Amino acid sequence: MKPTPKQRIWMYEAMLKSRLFDDALFEAYWEGKKPVFHMGKGPLPGEMHQSFGQEPTAVGVCAHLGPDDAVGAGHRPHHVAIARGVNLNRMAAEVFGKKTGLSGGRGGHMHLYDTNVNFFCSGIIAEGMGPGAGIALARKMQKKPGIAVAYNGDGAVNQGAFHEVMNMAALWKLPFVCVIEDNNYAVSVTTRESTVVPAWKRAAGYNCPGEYVEGNDPDLIFEAAARAVQHARAGNGPSILEIQTERLHGHFIGDSAGYRSKDEVAGQKDPIPAYRTRLLDEKVLATPAMEALEAKVQQEVDEALKFARDSEYPAADEALERVYA
């Protein structure tokens, strides 16, 4: 199944939104952190794992999801959250630690939750697997429509939870898609240095479909994701969808990625300008419409950042609330 022009425009828009959001955060992150870098200073404290280069993995899969579906992401969640349709203002406010944030400032950038679109995150590696498959189990037990998708990095596939959950998801034919974003790095360790058999090939061990998508290309990811999502919706159980992608920045802001060679870094391709050119070349959008779309996205991101900055911080003792239901 190839994406329609409308779906392709949506994919470009969501990728751009993620990129402009990350651009804005990147700039804001350095406020208060110069000349001496201190992660805890400035309006955007804490670790910040951004999605530069990985936007296609989010849009190619989330393009197939509807309101009944659920998505779990990891420590690098912005692109997935945005493609899933998490409220951008409240997400920005959460990342800034404001009272108007998705979790009232309790979570921060690694812990974005939005029940309106069935979205959750965890900063612990491979933690989308169990809870993701658990949501899939609930849909099945309650005879409700909807599938669950768990996003994992290439590093997550060697965590015990990955194997345990894939086995159960396959055993119980859960409506579940395990997405692997292969950016070839887990902090400084490459996939080749950590993984004997690529994750998608391991699907054979769980007797489920496994596919590898090369090229970091939204259109190709869309097509492959269509198969995995359809498989899950049809009640045939899980699949593993591994997607080659790029981490264009360090592991988090502040990581200079000195463990990568200069040539390798120079050879990386940014998927967003490439997709823009394709949409123009294939006349999916004419330049004026493209520019209007881009201006709209920029405005949305600007507004989200403004909303976040203008919002109040929570009162200190709100920390005590919400520990228990």
Add this chain to the structure above:
Amino acid sequence: MAQQAPGTGGSARTLTMARAGREAVIAEMRKDPNIFVIGEDIAKLGGVFGTTVGMAEEFGAQRVIDTPISETGFIGIATGAAMAGMRPVVEIAFVDFIGVCFNQIFNFAAKTHYMSGGQFKVPLTMMIGYGGGYNDAAQHSQCLIGTLAHVPGIRIVTPADAYDAKGLMHTCLRDDNLTIWMVHKAIWGLGWLGTAIKTAMATVPEEEYTIPLGQARIWREGTDVTLVGYGITVHHSLQAAEKLAAEGISAEVLDLRTIVPLDREAIMRSVSKTGRLVVADEDYLNCGVTAEVLATIAERNPKILKAPAVRVANPDIPVPFSRPMENFALPDADKIVAAAKSTLRPAAA
């Protein structure tokens, strides 16, 4: 007199805790080919916290091993290697990640010596970072020292400065048990958390030395109130003691230094002298180290307390991300000052 570091002669330099700890590991590795280091991002990167900078170059990939993100697997592997005569050093950067592999630690590594009737030894040292204060939220800011201390068979050391970081690391590496060397991120001297806290840097001799387990350290003597802490709360307590001194209150600062074993005599000695006690801990309050300190007094001689003791710790909430809420959750000098003053107030009639 506050206890002075021995051996601070001509060969001593001022180091961060990161460098001091690393120096001990390197020194032991040069002598003992059975020591190897294993963990995530420790070879090329030198450790997320710089624990292993330079080690891969010196000792090679056989002895400084980058692992997949498979904590259960590599802690199990290290435990087995230890049972077979190796002396592994395992790095888990953030203590929070121990959640995924706790079984290997508490059900196997910690108990194997006992369950085997002493047949198997597990000489394994873990290097772990803990603590918050830089807005890294609920899964990257915990201490979990009380959780670990609850399990028999584990020794836990929590140095508060570079001198102790090195000496306690030597002690751990020479011990035949599962030992956990834990440093609070904010005092470690990490490049990404600003300039190193001065009181955590120390004069460190080049030569090797060990620090006995279960020997607390008095950082500052005082007569009115005892401030007990470990790791970062030692530094909060030192600041608090300064502030209290300005108001004419003389506080003694006692650093537990090792949590298991705990120097209960030192606690009793200090509180017998001052009659008042504040225990500060960044870990969760409930069933934590603070409770153990108070229990020591309750069991041995509660009469030494002239006023109820006060605990300053995380009020049992996941560490929140947002700055005002995180500050609320964590101990600091002002909270310790307020607690100390409350012990000095005359009891209400």
